[in-house]
Amino acid sequence: DGxxxxxxxxxxxxxxxxxxxxxxxxxxxDAMYWYRQDPGQGLRLIYYSQIVNDFQKGDIAEGYSVSRExxxxxxxxxxxxxxxxxxFYLCASLRDPTEAFFGQGTRLTVV
Amino acid sequence: xxxxxxxxxxxxxxxxxxxxFNCTYSNSASQSFFWYRQDxxxxxxxxxxxxxxxxxxxxxxxxxxxxxxxxxxLIRDSKLSDSATYLCVVTGGDNNxxxxxxxxxxxxxxx
Numbered sequence: 001d002g003x004x005x006x007x008x009x010x011x012x013x014x015x016x017x018x019x020x021x022x023x024x025x026x027x028x029x030d031a032m033y034w035y036r037q038d039p040g041q042g043l044r045l046i047y048y049s050q051i052v053n054d055f056q057k058g059d060i061a062e063g064y065s066v067s068r069e070x071x072x073x074x075x076x077x078x079x080x081x082x083x084x085x086x087x088f089y090l091c092a093s094l095r096d097p098t099e100a101f102f103g104q105g106t107r108l109t110v111v
Numbered sequence: 112x113x114x115x116x117x118x119x120x121x122x123x124x125x126x127x128x129x130x131x132f133n134c135t136y137s138n139s140a141s142q143s144f145f146w147y148r149q150d151x152x153x154x155x156x157x158x159x160x161x162x163x164x165x166x167x168x169x170x171x172x173x174x175x176x177x178x179x180x181x182x183x184x185l186i187r188d189s190k191l192s193d194s195a196t197y198l199c200v201v202t203g204g205d206n207n208x209x210x211x212x213x214x215x216x217x218x219x220x221x222x
Contacts, residue, residue, distance in 0.1 A: 035212075042213060045210075090155075099145070100155075100210055101157075
């Protein structure tokens with residue numbers, strides 16, 4: 001079945017540590033997105049990529065980095081520069097023109 | 112003014128009731144509109160796209176008013192399983208490929 005797979009589902013990070021969240025899709029979509037959702041709040045765009053080897057900052061990119069070496073994969077690294085990383089992270093891909101499909105999300109907690 | 116605004120609720124309604132949500136958007140150039148449903152601690156899932164002519168899917172009806180820049184969602188004969196947060200999404204940005212999310216409206220259907 002086609003879809004988006006995020007892993008891990010739960011992730012714990014120590015202060016000062018970098019962690020990488022995985023996002024893989026087999027939908028053959030060009031555009032992929034990373035969002036962050038905090039409790040009681042909406043989705044905020046971190047980074048997006050319209051095509052392989054290209055990506056742009058979203059509204060809250062500071063403290064995050066991404067890569068897009070393959071069409072299927074769009075990993076997100078939460079760096080130690082991100083001061084408040086505890087959140088629910090959602091990866092999405094876009095079926096033209098604009099229908100978004102989401103992975104099941106990764107809950108990141110700083111311990 | 113926020114780009115997409117929704118009444119956060121919560122809306123508490125009895126089973127069988129009809130409930131309506133509105134969403135206003137600020138960018139008159141937005142071209143695509145959607146309603147997503149998000150269950151607690153889960154990823155958003157597409158409920159329905161919203162077309163200029165209005166569209167219906169079973170108990171759900173979505174309408175778009177471009178002149179007043181709002182979209183609506185009507186749920187008839189509410190079920191317990193309709194309890195969720197409903198997210199309004201419009202497109203914007205370059206080439207209208209950026210998804211702009213509302214904060215969501217919380218619905219609780221009670222027995």
